[in-house]
Structures are given as structure tokens and as C-alpha cells.
Amino acid sequence: MPESKNSAKYKRVLIKLSGEALAGSLKTGIDGATIDGVCAKIKEVFEMGVEVAIVVGGGNFWRGRSGVGMDRSTADHMGMLATVINALALQDALERQGVPTRVQTAIEMRQIAEPYIKRKAARHLEKGRIVIFACGTGNPFFSTDTTAALRAAEVGAEVILLAKNVDGVYDSDPNKNPEAKKFDELTYFDVLNKELGVMDSTATSLCKDNHIPILVFGVNQPENIVKVIQGEKIGTIVR
Numbered sequence: 254m255p256e257s258k259n260s261a262k263y264k265r266v267l268i269k270l271s272g273e274a275l276a277g278s279l280k281t282g283i284d285g286a287t288i289d290g291v292c293a294k295i296k297e298v299f300e301m302g303v304e305v306a307i308v309v310g311g312g313n314f315w316r317g318r319s320g321v322g323m324d325r326s327t328a329d330h331m332g333m334l335a336t337v338i339n340a341l342a343l344q345d346a347l348e349r350q351g352v353p354t355r356v357q358t359a360i361e362m363r364q365i366a367e368p369y370i371k372r373k374a375a376r377h378l379e380k381g382r383i384v385i386f387a388c389g390t391g392n393p394f395f396s397t398d399t400t401a402a403l404r405a406a407e408v409g410a411e412v413i414l415l416a417k418n419v420d421g422v423y424d425s426d427p428n429k430n431p432e433a434k435k436f437d438e439l440t441y442f443d444v445l446n447k448e449l450g451v452m453d454s455t456a457t458s459l460c461k462d463n464h465i466p467i468l469v470f471g472v473n474q475p476e477n478i479v480k481v482i483q484g485e486k487i488g489t490i491v492r
Contacts (some may be wrong), residue, residue, distance in 0.1 A: 260301075260483060260484075261298070261301045261302060261303045261482050261483065262482060262483060262484035263303060263411045263412055263482060264302075264303065264304060264411060265303070265304040265305075265306075265378060265408070265409060265410050265411055266298075266303060266304070266305055266306070266410055266411060266412055266413075266414055266482065267305075267306045267307070267308060267401060267404060267405040267408070267410040267412075267413050267414070268295070268305060268306070268307045268308075268413075268414045268416060268478070269307075269308050269309075269310075269397070269398065269401040269413055269414065269415050269416065270291070270307060270308070270309045270310065270339075270343075270416050270472070271310045271312060271416065271417055271418065271472075272309065272310040272311045272312035272313035272314065272335065272336070272339055273310075273312050273313050273418055274287075274291070274416055274417070274418060274472045274473075275287060275288050275291070275309075275313055275339055275342065275343075276313040281313055281314070282313060282314070283313065283338075283339070283342050288342055288343065288346045289346055289350075290475045291346075291416075291472060291475045291478070292343065292346040292347045292350055292352075293350060293475065294475040294476055294477075294478040294479050295307075295347065295352070295383070295478060296347065296350050296351075296352050297478075297479050298478060298479055298482050299352055299383060301482065303482055304378040304379070304381075305378075305383045305384075306374070306378060306383070306384045306385075306386065306404060306405075306408055306410060307340075307343065307383065307384070307385045307386065308385075308386045308397055308400050308401040308404055309336055309339045309340050309343060309385065309386075309387065309397070310336060310339070310397040311332050311333070311334075311335025311336040311338070311339060311397070312335075313335075313339070314335035314338060314339075315331050315332050315334075315335040316332055317329035317331070317332040317393070319332075325393060325394065326393040326394075328393075329389075329393035329394065330360075330393060332389070333359070333360060333387075333388040333389050333391070334388075336387045336388055336389060336397060337356075337358060337362070337365070337366070337387045337388060339387070340356045340358075340366070340385045340386075340387035341356060341365065341366075343385050344356050344385055347383060352383055353381065353382045353383070354382060354383045354384070354385060355367055355374075355377050355382050355383075355384050355385070356384075356385045356387055357369040357370070357373070357374055357384060357385070357386055357387070358386075358387045358388040359386070359387070359388035359389060359390055359391030359392075359400075360388045360391050366387065369386065369388075369391075371407050371408070374386075374404075374407075374408055375408050375409070378408060384408075386400065386404050390403060395455065396452075396453050396455070396456065398415075398452040398453050398455075398456035399452075399453065399455045399456040399459065401413055401415075401452075401456065402452070402455075402456040402457075402459035402460045402463075402465065403459060405460075405463075405465050406459065406463040406465060410465065411465075411466075412465065412466050412467070412468055413460065413465055413466070413467045413468070414468050414470070414478065414481055414482075415451070415452070415467055415468065415469045415470070416470065416471075416472035416477075416478065417469060417470070417471060417472065418471065418472070418473060419471055420435075420470060420471035420473075420487070420488060421435045421436065421437075421469055421470065421471070421487075421488045421489040422435070422436045422439060422444075422449055422451050422469050422488075422489040422491070423435050423436070423449075424436070424447075424449070435489070436449075436489050437486070437489060437490070438489065438490050438491075438492075439451075439489060439490070439491045440491070440492065441457055441458075441460060441461035441491060441492070442461075443491075444457050444491055445457055445458070445461075451467065451469055451489075451491060452467065457491075460491070466490060466491065466492040467490070467491040467492070468481055468488055468489070468490050468491075469488050469489045469490075469491065470487050470488030470489075471488070
């Protein structure tokens with residue numbers, strides 16, 4: 254593990270990156286400059302001695318709910334394959350910056366990634382490798398938010414860093430309502446009862462049951478990844 258350069262508030266974290274966050278201004282697909290910028294900040298966190306796991310979505314290519322008229326299981330499996338494209342892109346960007354990584358997939362595709370094995374994932378983290386989880390849970394009807402909550406619980410992450418295209422949690426869509434109120438702190442019950450859309454209800458309940466805090470922040474400024482690790486109060490904390 255590299256020498257710590259700055260004080261880190263956490264020892265092991267799980268970062269949930271939305272697929273849209275990797276598309277940048279392109280809005281779809283992968284923007285090279287955006288992914289390199291995000292990975293540069295993840296590298297900074299890694300060099301602080303923090304063990305980092307990543308769950309990545311696939312919304313920049315395909316979402317299961319996009320498959321109108323399709324069989325839901327088929328549409329969801331297509332979304333899982335989209336997350337593999339993003340996971341490989343993250344792996345490539347991180348390794349070009351000198352960060353050792355492993356991609357693990359919940360659906361086996363041994364030619365390009367390891368199958369997900371909890372103990373192996375934990376060992377990679379202990380050995381100083383970033384682990385990127387793809388294919389969601391491997392099951393239809395579950396979101397990558399639920400995957401983030403599940404993997405965080407399995408590998409013992411202290412917090413889920415929910416990197417979104419908005420800088421926190423609001424009482425309404427800030428892109429549509431300029432009067433939207435931002436929350437600094439919420440409880441799991443607030444999120445569930447007010448249907449605030451931080452994570453889906455399954456993911457939120459998993460975090461509540463396993464006492465895993467969720468820190469929601471904007472990844473449009475990638476340096477926020479470093480700031481939250483250092484304990485700066487940005488975004489919204491759910492606990």
C-alpha cells in the first residue's frame with residue numbers, strides 16, 4: 254500500500270459511480286477527459302492509504318428500464334453488460350495512471366474479468382488493489398445502487414460515496430426547481446418516507462440494516478472525491 258500523504262477519515266470505502274458521470278458533456282458513452290479526471294482523484298485517495306472498491310452503473314449506455322416493451326430480465330441483463338464496458342474503461346484509466354486494479358463481475362466472463370468472490374475481493378483490497386465490481390448483483394430487478402449497498406456490506410466498507418451529477422440531496426429536482434432545498438444530513442427513514450430518490454428503497458434499507466452511511470456528492474468536480482475522504486462537509490450525509 255502506498256505511503257499516506259494526507260489524513261484520511263476512512264480506511265475502506267466503496268465509491269458508487271453512475272454511468273452518466275463517465276459520459277461528461279457527451280451525455281452518452283464515455284468521455285476520455287472525464288474518466289481520466291475522475292480516476293486521477295481516485296488515485297489520490299488510493300495514495301492516501303485508503304482501500305477503494307468501486308461499483309459502476311451503466312446508464313450512459315443502457316438502463317434496464319429503457320427497454321420499453323421488452324422482457325424486464327432481458328433488459329436488465331443488457332444493463333449489466335453496459336456496466337462491464339464502464340468497469341473496463343475505469344480499469345484502463347486507473348492502470349494507465351499506475352494504480353493496480355481488478356475487475357470482478359457477478360456474471361462470469363473469465364476472458365476479461367474475475368468472477369465475483371467475496372474473500373478474493375477483500376484480499377485484493379488488503380493487497381493494495383482497487384476492485385471494480387460490474388454486472389450489478391447478477392440478478393434482474395436489482396439496481397446498481399443495491400449492488401453498492403450489498404458489496405459495501407460484504408467487504409466491510411465504512412461508507413458508500415455516492416458520486417452523482419448533482420451536489421447533494423434536494424427536496425425536489427434542482428435542475429427543474431431553482432427553489433429546491435438541499436439537505437446537509439438525513440436519516441435512512443427520511444429518505445424512505447420522503448421518497449427522496451437518493452438510492453432505491455432496497456438499497457437504502459440494506460444500508461440502514463447494516464449501519465452503512467451514504468455520502469452523496471457531485472462528481473462534476475472530481476476533487477470532491479478527495480475532499481469527502483478527508484472529512485470535508487460537502488454534499489449530503491445519510492445515516
